[in-house]
Amino acid sequence: MAIIKPFKAVRPTRDKVSLVASRSYQSYTQNQREARLNYNPFSFLHIVNPGYKYHKEISGKERYRLVRNRYLEFKEDDIFKQDETPCYYIYRIVNREKQTFTGIVAAASSEDYKNNIIKKHEDTIEYREQVFKEYLKTVGFNAEPVLLTYPDSEAINNILQKYTQTRSEYEFTTTYRDTHYLWKVEKTEDIVAIQTEFERMDEIYIADGHHRSASSCLLGEDLKNSNPEHTGNEAYNSFMSYLIPESELRIYEFNRLVKDLNGLTKEQFLLKLDQIFRIENRGVELYKPSKKHHFSMYLDGEFYSLYLRKTNYEFTDSLSKLDTHILYITILKPILGITDLRNDQRIDYGYDKHNVIEMKNLIDQKEFAVGFGLVPVNVDEMKRIADEGLTMPPKSTYIEPKLRSGVTIYEF
Numbered sequence: 001m002a003i004i005k006p007f008k009a010v011r012p013t014r015d016k017v018s019l020v021a022s023r024s025y026q027s028y029t030q031n032q033r034e035a036r037l038n039y040n041p042f043s044f045l046h047i048v049n050p051g052y053k054y055h056k057e058i059s060g061k062e063r064y065r066l067v068r069n070r071y072l073e074f075k076e077d078d079i080f081k082q083d084e085t086p087c088y089y090i091y092r093i094v095n096r097e098k099q100t101f102t103g104i105v106a107a108a109s110s111e112d113y114k115n116n117i118i119k120k121h122e123d124t125i126e127y128r129e130q131v132f133k134e135y136l137k138t139v140g141f142n143a144e145p146v147l148l149t150y151p152d153s154e155a156i157n158n159i160l161q162k163y164t165q166t167r168s169e170y171e172f173t174t175t176y177r178d179t180h181y182l183w184k185v186e187k188t189e190d191i192v193a194i195q196t197e198f199e200r201m202d203e204i205y206i207a208d209g210h211h212r213s214a215s216s217c218l219l220g221e222d223l224k225n226s227n228p229e230h231t232g233n234e235a236y237n238s239f240m241s242y243l244i245p246e247s248e249l250r251i252y253e254f255n256r257l258v259k260d261l262n263g264l265t266k267e268q269f270l271l272k273l274d275q276i277f278r279i280e281n282r283g284v285e286l287y288k289p290s291k292k293h294h295f296s297m298y299l300d301g302e303f304y305s306l307y308l309r310k311t312n313y314e315f316t317d318s319l320s321k322l323d324t325h326i327l328y329i330t331i332l333k334p335i336l337g338i339t340d341l342r343n344d345q346r347i348d349y350g351y352d353k354h355n356v357i358e359m360k361n362l363i364d365q366k367e368f369a370v371g372f373g374l375v376p377v378n379v380d381e382m383k384r385i386a387d388e389g390l391t392m393p394p395k396s397t398y399i400e401p402k403l404r405s406g407v408t409i410y411e412f
Contacts, residue, residue: 002117002150003109004198005238006086006191010141010409016042016079018172021180021404024144025049042079044143044406047071064138071141080409088185088194089408090163091242093401096177101401102160103244104185104194105145105408108204110217110237117203118148119386122210122394125342132215137222142410145242145403146209146216149379152245155197159190170407180404198243205386207249208399213239223412240410242403246379253376254349254395255359256327257368262337266300269335269370276313276330277306286356289375292323296373298360318384323374324396331372341394351398 012020019042028036028045036043037052050066051058058066074080089105112118136142150156163183170182185191198204206213216239223236261269273279277295287296287303295306308326315321332338338347348368350358359371377397385392 002198002201002204003112004104004195004241004243005107005109006088006185006195007107007235007238007240007410008083008086009089009105010075010080010082010411012042012080012406013078014170017170017407018174020044020079020406021172021174022406023176023402023404047074047143047406061134061138064135067135068139071139082411083184083186085186086191088191090160090181090183090185091403091407092164092168092181093403094179094181095401099250099400101244101248101250102164103242103248103401104156104160105240105242106194107235107238107410108146108148108213108241108243110220110239112204113213113217113239118206118213119203119383120206120210120213121382121386121390121392122206122396123391124210124214128211129214129218132211133218133222136215136219136412140411142212142216142240142412143405143408144209144212145240145408145410146213147207147399147401147403148204148241148243149207149246149249150198150201150204150243152247153197153201156194157245159185159194174404180407182407204243205383207244207382208397209241219412235410235412240408242401244401249379250400251376251378251382252351252398252400253374254324254351254398255355255374256332256372256395257348257350257359257362258332258336258338258370258372259346259348259367260369262335264335269299272335273306273331276309278309280305280307286360288356288373292321292375293326294375295323295327296356298356298363298371298373299369301364317390318381318388319390319392322377322381322385322392322396324377324393327372327374328393336370349395351395 019040022044025045025048033045036045047067047070050063050070091105092102094100108118163185168181168183170180173179220236224230270279282303282305284302287305289296293308297304297306319325328341338344341347356373362368363371
């Protein structure tokens, strides 16, 4: 039984939401960030980068306190206002490729996360969990929801359709050419219907945001232990989430780029690969794999297709069938000597539908020696990994939709 609750969001006023909303801080180049900070006083980037006001790089707890101050200033200036009653928020994104994502922003239960009703498929790094927990504890809010996915529900879909046929509370298009819409669900009967439908679900899955959810749960434990009047109904017992049906989730691959051949010549490297893969030279034309257990490789100005020799590889569980794991077990670790996929400086990752071109350019420029392309993980694979209590290698999935920060804010 999944507990998905409405909450009282802090939100930008309708006239300023398009100016407030921002992508994640890291997704901007330095020039893009500076342009927004210089010419848009309402950007959420001013909150998450408070040192810009003083022309100074600020980090650690000092930064967290200043983030809190900037956030309070936005509230004092009536850029942000809090809804008076708990609501669900229907959020729709129509991207520049005309893909549509429609889901619900709500509060998901930390207990459900601990009890594996909300299931994860990726490992988290304890250090990052602790850092983000301390950040949340100081600033007192979260502005970036965890992306959750649930089995398609006719009952929820009917409610979504009813609201999305009416005028939205927000409608704005970004310079990235995505159009965003938001509707408030505040009628009691609709809130009850949504909540009841989620309660019928035995499990839902984290699609994106494993560290955010883990950090929120750690924070909840801290605040619970320091609150002698804890009831279980406090806001810190939940974390903000964006829930979309499985049919609307879009998963793309991360390609792998490696800086060197681990001391091997090109010929020695290809001979080692030949023991595990059937190799075909595809020449200079761009090549992408189209089937599971098939890989593309770009090396020394040429593309290759790699077909796994299944007689030399044993499938034992869902993880062993995952292409990112196969690549690690057969090439990255034993041949190229990469054991730590998270921290080894010799490997990098690229994503999106056009990354094969970027991968080729980086290798041609000698920044990397070899690159590998994969077929994207699908939703069923992701769920099987979670159901079996397994975890994918890092950078196994790049998942859309990506929400803007600062559109709905969850206080605790």
